[in-house]
Amino acid sequence: MVPEAEGRHLLRNLVLFGRVLRGLGLDVNPGRMIDLVQALSHVEVGVRSDFYHAARSLLVHRRDDVPLFDEAFAMFWQKPLGEWKLVEIKGRRVRRSPPKPLTVTPNIRPEPSPESLPEDAETRQVIELTKTYSERDALRTRDFSDLSESELDEVQRLIQETSAARWSATPGCFFISFTA
């Protein structure tokens, strides 16, 4: 179970994630997001691979969309905010365009794909939520349930600061820009 405050943050991030997917052209609607929230009460949200598979089985229903979902998932739930300066997803909105790596700022360490993660409970991973990411490494590697009241306030403050997430679409291009 996720405590209420953390649950609200998670919900906020889920909704944003749904919007990212929709922006990329995936067929994600509010009904599916509600299903996902319900589904998360049945899986361990803290186990990254379970969270990934729950989200994928509910939000993706075309095989060709899986690579796109995987990239979005890896970026959204893992990359610290500082590395999200500008993401260009050119031509991604065109359905079933051939997979092409997203252009991101350099020096991003390759992350293990969720498929390759060990599955036992011992190796649980913390889900890092982009919007709640702080520049302090301390917050980066912490689970919500471990955060103190003041840290949660800090997270909340950061959300407000970074709520300037802008969406803009230009012909042929799609930008997601988070200003820190």
Next chain:
Amino acid sequence: MLNADLSSIEELQAQLRDKLYIADRGLATAIFLALKLGRPLFLEGEAGVGKTEIAKVLTELLDTELIRLQCYEGLDVSQAVYEWNYTRQMMHIRLAESRGEKLEEKDLFGAEFLLKRPLLKAIDASASKAPVLLIDEVDRSDEEFEAYLLELLSDFQVTIPEIGTFKAERPPVVVVTSNRTREVHDALKRRCLYFWIDYPTFQKELEIVRAKLPHASAQLSSQVTRFVQELRRMELYKVPGVAETLDWVNALVALDKEALDESIVEDTLGALLKYRDDVDRVKGDQTQAILGRVQAAG
């Protein structure tokens, strides 16, 4: 009832394994959520990767009935949902005439004249336990039928004008499969939990072979699995699935083989490859080359 007892994905995975179905974590998660949320499970993948098998194994786990609807082009409501038993109605009319009885329309459209087809059977309120409904190879059916399914899967009810509405008290556990010969409409898939089943990795396939055919020697199982994995990388008209791997091992065991050699591979390729062109392509040099790699790997 398994639904209520099932507390975790690990538990489901273990139970599937007990029934000799090796499901990876992703598939187990999708099945688990389909059961918990009461949503249909939509499985896509090449032929022979074990899509239909899931419905069978779930039926065993839930200790219930399996109702199977095999889809084909031209499948219509009379084959999928219900049909009136015209012959019986006709006999009833004749009998009534010979006895000088008067018949009303409602006498001819009662439950006794109704032939229940798979979809109606699956939502039949008289069933004591929710069955497993397998809608197999939905990509073979027409779009009209898909639209009908969409309606059925949203509220699990069927209306028969002459009788009324049947509604499932206990909605069935629905498994829909598609070989993706055509893209099934998003609206239908959107109602379901979607999972793409890939060909298994070497390790997983070997595990399946060992679990299903424990009497085959370890060396034979490993060599056959490796051979099939190599074939899947080739350009073939019909790539062998897991079912073919198992058939081949079975055939080799029946011939008392404990390891692969060139002549036995060429003699038994038919268990693995179903098209003449594919067999011709693999025979000879290819067989030698693959066998060389397989034997080197042990």
